Amino acid sequence: MNTDEKTAQLEELFRLLTSLDATDRRMAAEDLGILADKRAVPLLMHSLLDPVIAVREAALIALKQHVFPETCVRMIELLISESVPLRNAALEVLQAMAAEACPMLLAGPLYSLSADVRKFSLDIIRQAANLSDAERKLIVERVRPLVEDSDLNVAAAAIEVLAQHGDEGIIDSLLARLDGPIWLQCHVIQALAHIPGKRAAESLTRIDGETLAPVAKVFLTEAIESRKRAA
Amino acid sequence: MSQKTSLAESMLHILVVDDSQIARSFHIAALAQAGYACSAAESGAEAIELALRKPFDAIVTDLNMPRMDGYELSKRLRALEGYAETPILMITSEREDHDRMRAMNCGVNTYITKPIEPDTLCYQLGLLIGKRARTL
């Protein structure tokens, strides 16, 4: 399809996206997702607040298919929106294009004064897949300090990111947080279950279960079991 | 995380709703320690479906979930047959008083802020369930 045809098709879909008929709107959102043309992003963002659930869902799925830096920029802006549905939608879209969004997040939102934004950033970064070694290293380097974040939920999210992307190098930082509340202990233990390599497995077995609260002990047992299963 | 759930009829059955796997495992481990049987849902929509299929004695739900948050879930649960009085405990990272009001308006009985201590969760839930039992 040449660019003129594409533009014409887009315009028709834009028109349908604001139709009074909900089925038109839903199908238009779906079709825009398939076309995945950048120009559709602002309009699809509007449809995130459509009164009909099916249309909102279609718009969300469509946005996920627009994997462009521009989409990431707009979605990151929504992370500080007053509207909870928009924030959540932005989070979900960014998680679907996490690798694309990572560099932007690492450069700013990760250090936001808002604990919520720091946490959102971490939740997105955790989803990034197919990363190069360099990209992974950068993530670990930038996220590691947040394990000591004053907000415990942010610290926990940071631990989850390191569980996903980290290697043996971060084990000590993680173990240091076993002195925290049970919530953090469980995150540390689960992280150690995921980090590749013998050192992580050994550090699990070296944790004295008797010093742990019952819930953390449950996590420890499961972590050790899961490492055995993976071996 | 495998979780032993007893089929004994005398056990109270709690539905834990949270989009985070680790949070679900944590809350279920805490509740299981206190002798509750638990089921888990990843989202509000899933929670409603489970709640319709079987009756739960209480709901523990996170506030901040995608698509349907804890307020919305609570409102919808209250509208279901048999759930008008079911204890709902919400886990939130917010502390402001106006949120407390909204939680109450949506039918949430109690909320606790995370990160939670297992004892706190079980204590608060126990209070709610005890309160309910006394009014029956």
Added chain:
Amino acid sequence: MLFSVDQLEKIRSLIYKQTGMLFEEKKNYFLASRLEERMRVSRTDSFNDYYRMLIFDHPSAELKHLIESVTINETYFFRDFPQLQGFAESVLAPYLEKKAAARDFNLRIWSAACSTGEEAYTLSIILQEVLVDRERWQITIDASDIDTKVLEHAERGVYSERSLQDMPDVYRKKYFRQEGQNWVILSSARQLVHFRQLNLIDRMGMRSMRSYDFIFCRNVLIYFDDDSRRRVVSLLYDALLPHGYLFLGHAESLGRITASFELQKLGSFLCHRKPA
């Protein structure tokens, strides 16, 4: 024929005294259709005449017949389709009543992934049994499957004894004729059903399906991956009328896929309704 609320109440009360079975008011439509049928068979013209016949003896033979006809729905259906009973009693009857009150006598049903046609023909039978004043209704039952071989089988409408093992004699005699070891569906049931080939993930084909009151898509979505399942469900959503129903397999769930349907509990199963 229409019965007044009082008349139906009298019948309900009689049945209750005789059997202890209480017919809820939402099943009035169903009760009315059975009543009309019994009046026709017993050749009574007015409700009062029929009612007198019912109470003449204690218990009267006719009351026994009436009771049998309202309880026979327990085993209307093929054992593999227990949900259809709930559909007929709890969903179909009130739905039809609402449509009739709005003078809309169009009913469109889609059996998606119909395989060899049992579900589609069963739906046809149910409709014929439940509908009062059948002639006023314009009924379409579309049945589709991706596999042309099973569609051929469905079109032929020839079934083995095994397929009909839970079919009550009354319906067997009424809707089938025997041919050797097999049973052939009669045109009274057949005529409402149209078979076509359709792939559930074919967007173009699926988008041509519109304005259905009920869609049955049971135990087939489990074979799709999450993305395809989501796609198919949105296409089924589009194909439904507002307030139309989607029926999935008993254990199937949409919770992880979409929140766009309203969930309703009917007896022990869930069904999904498209919002207005």
